[in-house]
Amino acid sequence: MTRTTEGEQAPDDVLVALADPIRREVLAALAREGGATSTSLAASLPITRQAVAKHLAVLDRAGLVRAHRAGREVRYEADLQPLRRTMRWMDTLTTQWEHRLNAIKDLAEGATGP
Amino acid sequence: MTRTTEGEQAPDDVLVALADPIRREVLAALAREGGATSTSLAASLPITRQAVAKHLAVLDRAGLVRAHRAGREVRYEADLQPLRRTMRWMDTLTTQWEHRLNAIKDLAEGATGP
DNA sequence: CGGATGTGCAACCTTTGGGTAGCGCATCCG
DNA sequence: CGGATGCGCTACCCAAAGGTTGCACATCCG
Numbered sequence: 001m002t003r004t005t006e007g008e009q010a011p012d013d014v015l016v017a018l019a020d021p022i023r024r025e026v027l028a029a030l031a032r033e034g035g036a037t038s039t040s041l042a043a044s045l046p047i048t049r050q051a052v053a054k055h056l057a058v059l060d061r062a063g064l065v066r067a068h069r070a071g072r073e074v075r076y077e078a079d080l081q082p083l084r085r086t087m088r089w090m091d092t093l094t095t096q097w098e099h100r101l102n103a104i105k106d107l108a109e110g111a112t113g114p
Numbered sequence: 115m116t117r118t119t120e121g122e123q124a125p126d127d128v129l130v131a132l133a134d135p136i137r138r139e140v141l142a143a144l145a146r147e148g149g150a151t152s153t154s155l156a157a158s159l160p161i162t163r164q165a166v167a168k169h170l171a172v173l174d175r176a177g178l179v180r181a182h183r184a185g186r187e188v189r190y191e192a193d194l195q196p197l198r199r200t201m202r203w204m205d206t207l208t209t210q211w212e213h214r215l216n217a218i219k220d221l222a223e224g225a226t227g228p
Numbered sequence: 229c230g231g232a233t234g235t236g237c238a239a240c241c242t243t244t245g246g247g248t249a250g251c252g253c254a255t256c257c258g
Numbered sequence: 259c260g261g262a263t264g265c266g267c268t269a270c271c272c273a274a275a276g277g278t279t280g281c282a283c284a285t286c287c288g
Contacts, residue, residue, distance in 0.1 A: 012135060015129065015132045015133050015138075016133045018129045018133075019129050019130045019132075019133035020275090020276085021124070021126060022276090024124050024129075027207070028207060031207050031208075031210050031211040031214070032210055032214070034214060034218070037234075037235090038234085038235080039233090039234060039235085047276085047277070047278090048277070048278065048279090049234085049235085050235095050236090050237095050277080050278075050279085051276070051277050051278075053235080053236080054275090054276075054277085055276090071234090071284095071285065071286070072233070072234050072235075072284065072285040072286065073233090073234055073235080073285090074234085074235070078211055080207060080208045080211045080212075083204045083207065083208055084208075086204065087201050087204055087205070090197045090200065090201055091201070093141070093142060093145050093194060093197065094145075094194045094197055094198075096145050096146055097145040097192055097194045098194075100145070100146070100148065104148070134245090134246085136246090151264080151265090152264085152265080153263090153264060153265085161246085161247065161248090162247070162248065162249090163264085163265085164247080164248070164249085164265095164266090164267095165246065165247050165248075167265080167266080168245090168246075168247085169246085185254095185255065185256070185264095186254065186255040186256065186263070186264050186265075187255090187263090187264055187265080188264085188265070229288105230287100230288095231286105231287095231288090232285100232286080232287085232288100233284105233285080233286075233287100234283105234284085234285080234286095235282105235283080235284080235285100236281105236282085236283080236284100237280105237281090237282085237283100238279105238280090238281090238282105239278105239279090239280090240277105240278085240279085240280105241276105241277085241278080241279105242275100242276090242277085242278105243274105243275085243276080243277100244273105244274085244275075244276090245272100245273090245274080245275090246271105246272090246273090246274095247270105247271085247272085247273105248269105248270085248271080248272105249268105249269090249270085249271105250267105250268090250269090250270105251266105251267090251268090252265105252266090252267085252268105253264105253265085253266085253267105254263105254264085254265080254266100255262100255263080255264080255265100256261105256262080256263075256264095257260100257261095257262085257263100258259105258260095258261090258262100
């Protein structure tokens with residue numbers, strides 16, 4: 001049954017979004033400086049505005065970015081909250097892993113032993 | 115100059131490796147139970163042994179998995195150490211972000227508030 | 229009003245990624 | 259020895275991802 005954080009499900013969309021270097025760069029830019037538009041972002045990137053827009057759409061699906069319309073331009077700002085879940089997922093993984101490592105170590109010590 | 119963890123570079127290979135659900139499942143399986151072979155893993159997955167082998171290769175490039183030859187079979191075991199770097203990278207991002215949020219909040223309070 | 233400026237959308241192209249099938253080679257074991 | 263068993267490698271297929279171009283539409287401002 002285990003009603004605790006046993007199953008910490010992997011945040012699919014977030015990991016997919018972070019897998020692309022340009023998307024990471026965009027996200028980092030938004031995290032450093034505040035909001036920006038697809039056009040302004042494209043200015044400092046080696047790709048077109050439309051390509052940036054697609055990347056922003058991916059980041060949006062992952063919940064890592066939020067769009068706000070301001071007149072004729074759309075301003076995006078970062079929301080890194082979803083990263084917490086992702087880090088938690090990684091942490092549960094590593095915990096299980098280390099748990100296993102310790103079990104092995106203990107077994108070895110018990111066998112040849114002190 | 116900032117000789118601290120200023121530039122925490124994003125672990126490309128790790129994020130790419132984690133972007134695929136099957137790869138995550140393989141990694142989780144290796145973290146839970148100990149080592150396994152491409153053949154044994156393929157038994158509990160909806161894909162062929164060759165496909166699993168490819169995934170293991172990706173995980174290996176990311177340093178998340180290590181291969182050990184034992185006779186005619188190759189045993190893989192997890193190494194989740196690279197995840198630490200990834201988590202650190204995420205952490206620096208969120209830190210910058212929260213720093214920015216606070217700056218904005220303070221500014222707002224200073225303008226309208228007490 | 230009318231020209232900039234900023235987006236959205238759709239068609240299209242090319243590369244990459246996940247997957248399979250087939251074969252050759254090493255290794256184990258009766 | 260000789261048949262299983264396990265892997266590696268290559269060729270090949272297909273769908274999706276990243277990118278570009280072109281154009282229509284809304285909004286701002288002189």
